[in-house]
Amino acid sequence: MQEKGLRVLEFHKIRQQLTNHAASSLGKERAEALLPTRDLNEAEKRQQETFEAADILRVRGHAPFGGLTDIRASLKRAKIGGVLSAHECMSTAGVLYAGRQMKQFILELAEDEILTIPYSEEKARLIEPLSELEKKINQCVDDNGDILDHASDLLRSLRQQLRTLESRVRQKLESMIRSSAAQKMLSDAIITIRNDRFVIPVKQEYRSSYGGIVHDQSSSGATLFIEPQAIVDINNSLQQAKVKEKQEIERILRELSEAIAVEADLILSNVEVLADLDFMFTKARYAKAIKASRPLMNDRGYIKMIKARHPLLSSDEVVANDIVLGDSYSTIVITGPNTGGKTVTLKTIGLCTLMAQSGLQVPAADGSEMAVFDSVYADIGDEQSIEQSLSTFSSHMVNIVDILKKADEKSLVLFDELGAGTDPQEGAALAISILDEVYGRGSTVVATTHYPELKAYGYNREGVVNASVEFDVETLSPTYRLLIGVPGRSNAFEISRRLGLSEHVIDYAKSNMNAESNEVDTMIASLEESKKEAEAETAEAEQFRKDAEDLHKELQKQILEFNEQRDRLFVEAEQKAAEKLDEAKKEAEEIIRHLRKLQKEQYGSIKEHELIHAKKRLEEAQPVFAKSSPQKKQEKAKEDHSLKPGDEVKVISFGQKGILLEQSGNKEWHVQIGILKMKVKESDLQYMSRPKPVVEKPLATVKGKDYHVSLELDLRGERFENAISRVEKYLDDAVLAGYPRVSIIHGKGTGALRKGVQELLKNHRSVKNTRFGEAGEGGSGVTIVELK
The missing domain is CATH 1.10.1420 (MutS, DNA mismatch repair protein; Chain A, domain 3)
Structure with a gap:
């Protein structure tokens, strides 16, 4: 990576900001020496380390680096027989304490399966606690670096x-x-x-x-x-006692130094591991400070930044832009007025690329993607030298010549105001020629220019796109929004009109322009208007989608509340029914006792009116709910038809029809009602119909929507190979059944099965999107799959 490119893009300022988030001088040293890597695997590893540290900070809020200092010089002196001071011994104990705390902290997170942090766990396991040495030093030296009396x-x-x-x-x-x-x-x-x-x-x-x-x-x-x-x-x-005290202190320090020297190599190893961990958390804290996210990395030259911001500018001041490069086009030519934000956009692309290749998260929204380049070349700013007697144009050209000697298909080339500083016609022609040369080598190129001749450059060449920075004529100021696909246009006439220039002067000026220029400006104005309309429609559609999601969530919430209230009422009704039955039994027993008493007293000569009165009392003792005909009909329907998965049933409490999915427990079923899936007691179901079985033909038949497929697949307890095979078959069945969304239950466990399922879903032809379940859906133990 060229040092000049790093300097021009101000990567040293990123490193300076990074050092402010280090917990120790060791982490600061790593930050100051940070350089981008050219290797994709190394870049992905660095990004993963930063992501793990950010994840840990998100869950725990901190990392225990208390006591970590740079003791490498002291350890080397101890190894060659030097006697360490009390403060050096205390610092050594502090590093041992920091290592022990960090090892315990990370391994607890890993063993509890709270997070998946393989790189952090690997580093933590390399730390040797050396608790005995730490204890020995602490018994002799206090926190202020003084030798304790009981040493x-x-x-x-x-x-x-x-x-x-x-x-x-x-x-x-x-x-x-x-x-x-x-x-x-x-x-x-x-x-x-x-x-x-x-x-x-x-x-x-x-x-x-x-x-x-x-x-x-x-x-x-x-x-x-x-x-x-x-x-x-x-x-x-x-004084004699003080001399003896000093001699005894020297003896104690010599003994401690010898003990430290024995373990010096292990302690040095611990220091290096802790320095790596400190640097990981330094990057994570910096990412949080600039509101950055982890980008996906590739080596195809593809850049996709969503709501990207310049990392050195305040997030409250800078305008976020979407930038896509390296897919259908590998060259962007940005035109527009001065101070419109062209150079900021150029530096944002270059600086974010360097950050991503260094393992730093980029100031953009989730879902962004960055490329790994062998070299990043930048010609930005006025670097003329009085000593070298170089003009602005000459200084730029010296840099461009050097770039043209080295640029290739693995290079990102950034040109600011290409061709500026000379005759406009010659400068524009030279700019086009330079762009063609770099584009022909396969480099990824972003160039800014104010030459109108380059507005049509993107229309004449495949793989090149025009872009511009938006200008608000109403406020006479740039908005700093990047418009890809729309070349910049002159706003001189509009600005002049707003400032009060006479209309006839403006009309006369327009008449002096050639027809070709007018057509280009008209086309650009039309493109800008179309883009604004499209963005407004997209925003409106997004709002509709959000409203629909909110409504769906509210309906689900209401149904859950309804089910809870219904269950509560059922319980109350059952309790009341039980009480009524008890009362009826007691009344019946009382009537029977009375009849027996009458029979005994009157020796069988019971009068007719007494029997009629007893019979009436028995009828009144019968509870009202026992006479309910709907329940009898429901019981009769259950007797006639035992429920099976796939049956069409009616949920009595809702009055809605649904399909039985599977029995979830003792007399409970999972029922699909429209897009909702709920658990219903068997007593609340009424059989309606059963689909006719599909008769298989001699040749293999395709399963259609009549074939019942469960909305979820439970893989818990399955072996890895069997589980993957079942997922593939299940996805095919679900697509044929016409399901838009299904759930795959893989559990949390060691994470191996979950990772395998995620990899399969990522590359499956029928999968549109995946996400982990919400808190009420099973969390990270369930993957929700949207099907195409």
């Missing part, structure tokens, strides 16, 4: 001795400065330290009163900092 028994004893001696020195000195004589002999009643020994400030004239050693004096010489003779011996003991 060794000797050190604890020495520091206890130091504290005791310091206390004795302070007590003696405090008794001296509190005495009545001290007020006139001392410059100030304080204890201070000079040459690492405790002293007091004594006036010059009272020097002999305290004896001892003079360690310093004030700038005026009026005050001497004296170590009184009374504490010299204690100070000496204190």
Whole structure:
């Protein structure tokens, strides 16, 4: 990748922005050294790494890089026998902590199958925790880089001795400065330290009163900092204890350094892995900051950016554009007025290409696609050099000559204001010739120009398309919208009219233009109007589609609520029926007891009116619902016809007809009613009819819409090969059955079956689109397939 192309397109600014999102100097170092790759596989790998890191941040919100610093120099010094400082040991423990935390963090995500993160998991497994070494360092060094008292028994004893001696020195000195004589002999009643020994400030004239050693004096010489003779011996003991403490600290650090040296290679390996992970998350954080998305990568020279934005401009200021290149055409010629956004569009294409090849997500909507080129050449801006005595035209031509020497079918070539800086007629002819040369080599080309002669360039050559940046005559300003397929036109007459130029002057100017120019401008105006109408109609159709989706969701919600209310009412009705039955049984038992009592008392001579009264009570005890004729008819229908998949039934509670799909449980069925599929109790179904079985002919027959195919295929528990075979057969059956949409249940599991099904669906001739199920449809364990 040419360094000049990177510089002209300002790729270094992308790297600068990237470094701001690094968690450590290691990630920052990776960002500063980032370069695009020419290899498609490497580009896809880099994109996958960024995508995984972005996925992790989306789910967890952060990544644990606390404690990560660059300790490579310290490790190398330890390997050759050097003694590390306490701060270096502390930093080493911090890196070990960061590695242990990161390994646990990523492996938990992978093992819980929350995310599919193969590259992150692979890197995490390379990290060696070295917990014992981390623990040993932490037992000796605190977070501030100081050696702890309990690092060794000797050190604890020495520091206890130091504290005791310091206390004795302070007590003696405090008794001296509190005495009545001290007020006139001392410059100030304080204890201070000079040459690492405790002293007091004594006036010059009272020097002999305290004896001892003079360690310093004030700038005026009026005050001497004296170590009184009374504490010299204690100070000496204190200094000896400090020397021993220093020797013990050096011994501890030497021991820690030796332990670090033994594991230095493993720690260095951990540092490299953590640097890679830090860089992955740096790219992910940058993608989030610029609202970028992952592009699909190809090596066919095909670029498709949806709502693309210049990455170095604020998303609130820049206008998003759809840019397609490398499919039916490999060259775009953008014409239009100055300051209209032509150069921004040119840089957007080039910079996004470099970003995608570097593993960075691009500031465009989901579904965008980017190509991998061997080289990106750019001739943008005025690079004239006073020292070289080159004019604007000459400096451009020097660059273009260099591009023409190297450009091939694997190159992306960007020309800004091609042919500018010289005679317009010659410049236009030269621009056409240069475009033909680069186009003939198979390069992917984007060029901007203000020459009207190039407006017809795209119409005369296959594989070339015109484009322009839109200009709003009403506001007299560019809209920065890119119009592919529409060449730019002059707006001079419209602008002049808006600014108040007389109409007769404008008419006279038009008469001086040749007929050919007028025809071209008229054609361009017509194209612009047609494009606006098409965009308005597309937006209206999209709004209708969204409204229909919202209505569909609302209907589904209402049906679910209705079903819930219906089920609740059924439960209440059953409870009330049970209560009525209990009451009826109790009443019947009471009547029977009464009759027996009468029979016993009257010895069989029961009067007629008493029997009639008892019979009436029995009839009244019978619950009303038991007399319901529809239920009896329904039970009779069930007795006559046992329900089977494919039967046409009536859902009694809805009053709607439907088709039985399959039995889902104990006396429950899945029923297809129009486009809706729901679960209904068998007691709520009434048999209507059964389709006649299709008699197979001797030769193979094609299954049509009469052949019943389930709306879902359950692959759970299937072996991979059998599952793939079943999916292929099922898709063919579903297409013949005329289904617009089906569901394939593969479960979540290890993800192997899901991935295999996704790959098959991606390349299947009958599949229009796929998506994972919503929360109520089974989530990522189900794939919803739209059929052609």
